[in-house]
Amino acid sequence: MTDLPPQDLADLPQTLAECAIAVLNTADGRAKTALSKRCAEAWFERRAAGDPMPVGQGAPPDTPARPDKPELLNPRDMPRRRPGSPAGRIALLHAVAHIELNAVDLHWDIIARFTDVRMPIGFYDDWVKSAAEESKHFNLVCDVLESLGSSYGALPAHAFMWRAALDTKDDFLGRLAVVPMVLEARGLDVTPGMIELFRKAGIENAVAALETIYAEEVGHVAYGSKWFHFLCGRHDEDPKDAFHRLVQRYFHGALKPPFNEEKRAEAGIPPDFYWPLTEEHRENTAGFDTNA
Numbered sequence: 001m002t003d004l005p006p007q008d009l010a011d012l013p014q015t016l017a018e019c020a021i022a023v024l025n026t027a028d029g030r031a032k033t034a035l036s037k038r039c040a041e042a043w044f045e046r047r048a049a050g051d052p053m054p055v056g057q058g059a060p061p062d063t064p065a066r067p068d069k070p071e072l073l074n075p076r077d078m079p080r081r082r083p084g085s086p087a088g089r090i091a092l093l094h095a096v097a098h099i100e101l102n103a104v105d106l107h108w109d110i111i112a113r114f115t116d117v118r119m120p121i122g123f124y125d126d127w128v129k130s131a132a133e134e135s136k137h138f139n140l141v142c143d144v145l146e147s148l149g150s151s152y153g154a155l156p157a158h159a160f161m162w163r164a165a166l167d168t169k170d171d172f173l174g175r176l177a178v179v180p181m182v183l184e185a186r187g188l189d190v191t192p193g194m195i196e197l198f199r200k201a202g203i204e205n206a207v208a209a210l211e212t213i214y215a216e217e218v219g220h221v222a223y224g225s226k227w228f229h230f231l232c233g234r235h236d237e238d239p240k241d242a243f244h245r246l247v248q249r250y251f252h253g254a255l256k257p258p259f260n261e262e263k264r265a266e267a268g269i270p271p272d273f274y275w276p277l278t279e280e281h282r283e284n285t286a287g288f289d290t291n292a
């Protein structure tokens with residue numbers, strides 16, 4: 001059963017941090033995303049009324065509540081399916097639903113976790129809006145899965161999706177570097193290929209869902225870049241150097257081309273941020289070092 005969130009503003013948590021924690025502590029995906037959307041509406045309703053909800057403070061859980069299903073597996077143990085087959089397409093959508101659910105929690109987690117850092121109210125506007133969009137993405141993909149006779153939880157899912165959150169739980173700038181500017185930016189690279197795959201298969205509701213996701217994810221990466229640059233400026237740090245240092249510290253492995261350079265540019269991430277973090281660049285640089 002899915003519990004609907006309270007409709008009355010007075011019944012919702014009264015600070016943004018408490019809203020975030022309530023979302024994080026809701027296990028069921030549909031219930032979590034319904035509460036997330038309601039909290040976002042409440043935030044913007046009170047902003048419009050000139051009575052902003054206080055940001056408040058709180059201690060978010062290290063890991064968010066999750067439903068009993070899907071079973072979470074080490075990616076090595078995930079069953080492989082041909083991407084062009086019906087089962088492969090369902091597995092791909094299931095993986096996207098899992099990413100979107102984690103994204104909902106990641107957006108609320110960054111709101112609640114770093115409240116000790118004073119931020120302009122626009123920071124919260126951006127993250128609350130994105131959290132509501134992630135909630136919509138999860139539901140859109142779940143609807144497609146259900147239209148194809150499956151559902152979120154019917155297949156196993158990636159166990160390490162929350163790792164980046166744990167790795168950066170004490171490092172606000174590290175969180176911005178790794179989550180929106182690496183993981184969500186990766187979504188911009190791979191989504192056009194997925195849209196093509198579902199277009200070829202004639203699955204129009206999947207195409208429409210992925211096109212919405214693709215359009216809105218540019219904004220999420222842009223918010224990440226905007227606030228990353230803001231915090232670097234506050235601390236007089238060079239953003240490119242800080243990005244390289246933090247991604248090498250917190251992200252496991254190299255960044256993988258091909259990159260969607262156009263959408264990355266639109267989101268405020270220039271090529272000299274990501275190319276030096278690829279395997280190719282590291283190999284070339286190692287070669288130069290040897291010959292020097």
Ligand SMILES: [Fe+2]
Nearest residue numbers: 100103134137
């Ligand atoms: Fe998303």
Ligand SMILES: [Fe+2]
Nearest residue numbers: 103184217220
């Ligand atoms: Fe996103």
